[in-house]
Each structure stands twice: as C-alpha cells, then as structure tokens.
Amino acid sequence: MGHDDKGIEDQSRTISAPNDQAMLERQTEEKRPAGRRTFPNFISGSLRARLAVFALTFLIFLSLWQLIASLTNNSLILAKPLPVFQALVNLLQDNVPRATEGLQNPTIAIVQTLEIVFLGFGLAAIVGIPIGILEGRWNFAAGIIDPWIDATHSIPIVALIPTLYFAIGGSFFAFVFIAFLLAVFSIIVNTQSGVKYSIGFLSDVGRSFRASELQFISKIVLPASMPDIITGLRVGLGRAILGAVLAQALLSGNGLGGMIVTFQDLYATPYTMATLLLIAVLGILVLQLPKQLEKRIFKGNEIFETL
C-alpha cells in the first residue's frame, strides 16, 4: 500500500502547485472558494454559533441526565440534576451535611488542593523546562536522560503514589512532590521536542550572526519552541491536578480528594456528584490558564508561528 499512497501524494503536489496560488488569490476576493464546499476546513463556525450550539447540547445533556436518573429511580446510584446543584450551592456556602462533622470547610479544601497543584506544577515547570532545553540542545544530555524519560513515560506513575507517600514520610510536601512528579515528565518531553524540531533554519540564521549560546537560547530557541512548551505546561498542569486529588483521596481526608471519599463512604450521592462537578469545573478552568498565557506571549511573536 505504501507505494501507491506515495504516488498519489507526489502527483498531487506537482499538479496542484499552481492551483494553490490561484486559490489563494481567489480567497482574498471572496471568502468561500466555490469548489471546496465538501471540505470542512474552510467553515470554522463563528463564536456565536458555537455558543448557541453548546447551550443547546447542554440542555440536551441536562434532560438526558434527568431522564436516566428518573428511570434508575435510585438517588444513591445517580442523583437528579436539581439536588446535585443544590448540594453544589451548599458546598460553596460551606454548608455540609450533618453526618460529616469532621470534614474540612469546602472552600478550605479547594484552596488546599489548589495550593498543592500550583506548588507542584511550579516546581515541575522550573525543573522541567531547563532539562528539556538541555536535552533538546545537547545530544550528550539527551543520551543520558532520554531512556529514563521514555521508561517513566510508559509506566503508570500513579502506582507510585502510596509508596512514595510513606517513603517521604507523609507531609504536605509529600503531596507537592507527587504533583511535581506527575507533571514534570510531560513538561520535559514537550519542551525537548519543541527545542529540537521547531527551530528549523533559524539555527543557521543565529549561527551566521554569531549569536552566543545564551542569546541563541533566549532569543531564538525559547520563542520558537514556546507553543510546545505551553502544550507541555497544559498537560503537566492537568497531571498535577490529577496527582493532587488522587493523593488526597488515597491518603488523607483533606482537600477535594478527601471530600469525594468522605461523601462516597456516606453514600451522600448528591454531594459526591457535586464534588465531582467541582473538580471537573476546576480542572477545565485551571487548564485555560496556559492558553491565556499563550495568547499574551504571542502578541508580539506572530512571526514564529508562520515558520
């Protein structure tokens, strides 16, 4: 099959190269080139359309949830939307059910979890980005670190959480370390691939202008590989959240992870589901941060995107 596909690709390249130019010119005149209606790429739905569709699907989601919950008719297994939202409001007002006297205030729990997440993630960024750059720039470093990164990448690090916790001696910093460990590898891997592959001919430009290594890294390598670094930070942040909540759920009654376990043990299903929603929304919101950062950083750097 290999040869045929290659043939098609080569042929198409030679045939359509001038057409592309023509197409480009036509596109500047009218927004929708007529011949390409069957291809989805040129319609990118406007923001308003996307929001409208999302509102609609959200309503469908809610009614499906209501329907399934009514059919199950067992509030221990699946609570209906309304009680869950009521529980969510209660949680946000620090108004927990009476059976859970020993539980932390939910707002304190949220703050504690976020503390662990951001400390662990911050450490991972501080350690991971330089290691990634080192690896991407010098083959010697890559030779030493690469096999280990490969190995740890294909091993579920989450399995280490209980052992690590006891080995470190179970303090606040054990949680931070776990969040760090889960986050750091994706940051290293993404930074390295960005540094290695995104520079392209810029490395020749830098060399012919006799850039020093420091200038080279700070003025060429970092800006050019920023999209990959941001991707790594995004993935790492998600993993830090996972690590923090999971460690709390497994090892202590504190934080959001502890809240889930406590409510689940009491079969307070609306509260469990409210905590789940809280974690989900928190995860989605926190993961927007790197995207915003990217937008800020790229205001003056569009030139690198075109390369």
Place this chain on the structure above:
Amino acid sequence: MRSGITRYITLFGTGVVFITAWWALAESKHNFAQFAGPGQVAVALGSLFTNSAISASLVPALKDTMVSIFFGFFLAVIVGIPIGVLMGRYIVADLVLDPWVNAWYSVPAIAFVPLVMNWTGLNYGGSIVIAFLIAVFSIILNVYSGVKNCSTTLLDTAASYRASEFQLLSKVMLPASLPQIMIGLRLGLSRAIEGVVISEMLYAAVGLGGMIDYSADHLQSATSDALIIILAIISLVLTGCLRILDRKMIGWKELDAR
C-alpha cells in the same frame, strides 16, 4: 549519531548511579517498612513467585488488571476512532461535540471513579469503564486533529478523481492521518493503564493496583515496590507492542518525510 552500544552503556551507567543512590538513601533512612532499598525489593520480587501464598493472590490480580486494560482500551479504540473521524470530517459533528470532548478531556480521571463504581460495583467492570472513559477522549482528539489537518492537496486530488465519500475516508483521510491516529492510540493505551490502576487503588481493591495500595498501607513497601516493577514491565511490554505496530504501519510515512 550515537550508536546503539553507547546508548546501552549510558543506560547501564545511569542505572548503576540510580540504584546506588536509592540504596544509599534507603540505608540512611534505615526504615525499610516505609522505604525499602533495592536489596529488599529484589527479595520481595523473588518471593512474589516462590511463595505460593502470595503468588496465589498475584495470578488473579494480574488477570483482572490485564482484562480491564485490554477491554477498556479496545472499547476506547472502536468508539474513539469513528467519533474522531466524524468530528474531523463533518462540521456539524465538530460544532456539537468539540466543546464536550475538550471539557471531558480536561476532567481529572479520578472524578469519574466514584460515580462509575456506584453503577458497576467494586469489581473489574468498573475498571474497564474508567479505562475506557479516560482513554477515549485522547484518542478522539488525536484522530480529530489528524483528519481535520489532512492536506487539502490530497483531498482536492481525490475529489478531482471523483472519489466517493467512502473512498475519500478509507483511502485518503485514514491513511494520511495514520501517524496522528497511532499517537492517539499510544496516549490512549498509557491512559487506559493509568485509569485501571487508579480505579483499582481507589475502590476496587482488586488487581495489581489494589495489591500495591494494600501493601503500601500495611507498611510492606518492599512488596509494594516489587508489584510496581511488575506493573511497569507489563506496561512497557504493552506500549512496546504498540510501538512495533506503529513502526510497521507508518514506516513508509517516515521514509516519505525524509
């Protein structure tokens, strides 16, 4: 640039450094119940297979974990690839599904666990569902971006040869986005393994994850570490299989890129 032999030498050297550091740290702490050194872990690893009482519980645990990983991943593949193709090809599916897939993808895996366990009970059925839920979104997202970013020259050519919709999908888009699909599968597999371990550790108390959590909680850190080594070997073998498949299927693509 660096040959295979130097690679093995550096691997061996760093391995020696790592084990020595581990050993020194464990000796200085001298609390082997909480922090076992390499020696204790090696002994524990041996006794997992020689001690019949332990291996009697290890074999069903291994079976549970493998079955959960396999079915969870398999389901994620057969559901994820069609949805990804749908989203990449048809703007309506993209509009409807994209925000949901992205949102669910960002949800930390652990959030699924209690709810799923309510439905399935504390057994490997729950692990399968969780592995599926965690793996499917990264597969969908990768297939989606692969199909969506399929080169327009390829599509134009296919259209000018009057390819039918089915031919376009099966002969142009799928082969062209195969590398991205394989990346999705690899990510999905490691996420499925992770999901199984998470759900086993948290609730199911079966399988390897359950055994790891149990032995760590009972201050048998050597046993826990030995079980982690077994889990690591399993996941290295599984991801290695996928990597070989990857090389077999898209070797031509790499040649093309050179």
